[in-house]
Amino acid sequence: MPTESTQALNTVLHLSALLATDLVRYEHESGLTGPRIQLLWALGQTGPSTQQTLSTALGVTPRNITGLVDGLVASGHVTREKHPTDRRATLVTPTRPGDQTIKDLQDSHEDLARQLFDRMSDQQVSAFVATLSEVIATLQELMEEAT
Amino acid sequence: MPTESTQALNTVLHLSALLATDLVRYEHESGLTGPRIQLLWALGQTGPSTQQTLSTALGVTPRNITGLVDGLVASGHVTREKHPTDRRATLVTPTRPGDQTIKDLQDSHEDLARQLFDRMSDQQVSAFVATLSEVIATLQELMEEAT
DNA sequence: TATTGTTATACTCTATAACTATA
DNA sequence: TATAGTTATAGAGTATAACAATA
Numbered sequence: 001m002p003t004e005s006t007q008a009l010n011t012v013l014h015l016s017a018l019l020a021t022d023l024v025r026y027e028h029e030s031g032l033t034g035p036r037i038q039l040l041w042a043l044g045q046t047g048p049s050t051q052q053t054l055s056t057a058l059g060v061t062p063r064n065i066t067g068l069v070d071g072l073v074a075s076g077h078v079t080r081e082k083h084p085t086d087r088r089a090t091l092v093t094p095t096r097p098g099d100q101t102i103k104d105l106q107d108s109h110e111d112l113a114r115q116l117f118d119r120m121s122d123q124q125v126s127a128f129v130a131t132l133s134e135v136i137a138t139l140q141e142l143m144e145e146a147t
Numbered sequence: 148m149p150t151e152s153t154q155a156l157n158t159v160l161h162l163s164a165l166l167a168t169d170l171v172r173y174e175h176e177s178g179l180t181g182p183r184i185q186l187l188w189a190l191g192q193t194g195p196s197t198q199q200t201l202s203t204a205l206g207v208t209p210r211n212i213t214g215l216v217d218g219l220v221a222s223g224h225v226t227r228e229k230h231p232t233d234r235r236a237t238l239v240t241p242t243r244p245g246d247q248t249i250k251d252l253q254d255s256h257e258d259l260a261r262q263l264f265d266r267m268s269d270q271q272v273s274a275f276v277a278t279l280s281e282v283i284a285t286l287q288e289l290m291e292e293a294t
Numbered sequence: 295t296a297t298t299g300t301t302a303t304a305c306t307c308t309a310t311a312a313c314t315a316t317a
Numbered sequence: 318t319a320t321a322g323t324t325a326t327a328g329a330g331t332a333t334a335a336c337a338a339t340a
Contacts (some may be wrong), residue, residue, distance in 0.1 A: 005264035006257055008272050011279045016163040018286050025293065035330065052298065064331060066300060071329080088298040088339045110153055115289060116282050117152035125155050128278045131271060132158045135263050139165050142262060146172065182307065199321060211308060213323060218306080235316045235321040297340070306331080317320070 012135075026108065030101065031075070035060075037105065039068050040077060040094070044102040048093040050083065077101060159282075173255065177248065178222070182207075184252065186215050187224060187241070191249040195240040197230065224248060 002010065027033055032040070035058070042057045043049060049057070051065040058065070069092055072078045077098035083089035094102060117125050149157065174180060179187075182205070189204045190196060196204070198212040205212070216239055219225045224245035230236035241249060264272050 003257075003260070004269065004272050004276075005260040008264045008276050008279075009256070009260035011276050011283070012162065013166070015159065015279055015283050015286070016166060018283060018290070019160070019163060022286070022290060025290070033329065050298080060330085061332060062299065063301090063333085067330070083298095086298080086340075090299075109156070110150075112289075113150070113152040113156035116285055117155045119285075120278070120281070122151065124278060125151050127274060129151075129155050129158050131267070131275045132155075132162055134267070136158070136162050136165060138263055138266075139162070139169070142259075143165070143169060143172070180306065197321075207307085208309060209322065210310085210324090214307070230321095233317075233321080237322075295340100298338085299336100300338105301336075302334085304332085306329105308329080309327085311325085313322105313324075315321085315323105317318100 022112075030104075032077075032101075033071075035068055036072055036075075036077075039065075039072065039092075040098065040102050041105055043078070043092065043094055043098075044106060048081065048091040050086075050089045050091060052089070054092060072098070169259075177251075179224075179248075180218075182211075182215055183219055183224075186212075186219065186239075187245065187249050188252055190225070190239065190241055190245075191253060195228065195238040197233075197236045197238060199236070201239060219245070 023034065023037075027037065030037070038058055039054060042054060046053070046057070051062055051069065054069075055062045055065045058068075069078060069080065072092075073080065076095055078092050078094055080090040081093045083091050120128075170181065170184075174184065177184070185205055186201060189201060193200070193204070198209055198216065201216075202209045202212045205215075216225060216227065219239075220227065223242055225239050225241055227237040228240045230238050267275075
């Protein structure tokens with residue numbers, strides 16, 4: 001029989017897996033892929049960005065961003081615009097439909113949050129977030145140690 | 148400013164991302180890839196398995212399992228053994244080093260669980276797991292509706 | 295010299311479709 | 318007929334290394 005700690009970790013991982021599955025459903029619906037959705041989400045957070053910035057934000061190589069942006073240009077979600085001051089750089093910029101997709105993503109995110117947590121008491125949600133934050137802090141310490 | 152519900156979802160996603168990053172670290176250390184680790188983990192849960200069984204367990208096509216098993220055979224973690232009663236099927240079976248890798252995975256999993264939760268009170272862990280389970284149940288309902 | 299992005303190359307994961315061997 | 322696994326083919330994501338243009 002698993003310990004209480006192991007059960008807690010397993011339950012967290014179970015929820016992670018379910019959320020990932022839900023994302024896959026959205027991918028199929030939208031015709032987008034995970035990394036491209038992640039890129040659009042990043043653009044929604046920061047506005048038009050250089051590929052270097054996106055490379056850091058997504059944690060992948062610049063070469064990889066080239067490929068993702070190529071795909072999103074082909075699907076009409078973004079364009080490459082001139083950087084106003086640095087002629088080496090490009091500004092990856094959402095098109096009108098790209099902006100709509102980003103807004104849909106944000107709306108879906110908020111809807112999901114409401115559906116999952118709105119029926120709980122504020123107290124329960126607060127306690128949950130507090131424990132999550134504690135787990136995150138511990139995990140970050142562990143990961144820094146391992147460096 | 149995000150709502151409390153949105154903050155809760157964001158915190159869950161943050162933890163998911165951190166756990167994924169930690170897994171990537173393990174991948175680099177072990178020379179394995181995510182899907183191959185997942186396959187070895189499944190073997191650890193159920194023992195030697197047919198590729199059909201693994202296909203269902205991992206949620207990927209049988210063709211894909213062929214590729215993953217090819218890789219794990221090449222790296223010496225598993226072998227394809229004859230199925231005792233069905234000559235069409237193969238039993239993917241861990242080698243000695245493969246078994247050791249599986250044990251390492253299980254040990255790492257338990258260590259992580261202990262490090263993340265052992266210093267909390269039983270009461271806090273119980274409340275956390277209860278809320279997680281509630282979220283999981285709600286999410287599963289939502290995903291079934293969407294079908 | 296350093297940085298931005300691309301071309302060249304290679305590997306892994308993924309899928310569908312057609313095929314072989316066996317049940 | 319149905320099932321287990323493989324071959325054939327294709328597309329996406331990832332990485333390193335070498336290169337051009339610009340800072």
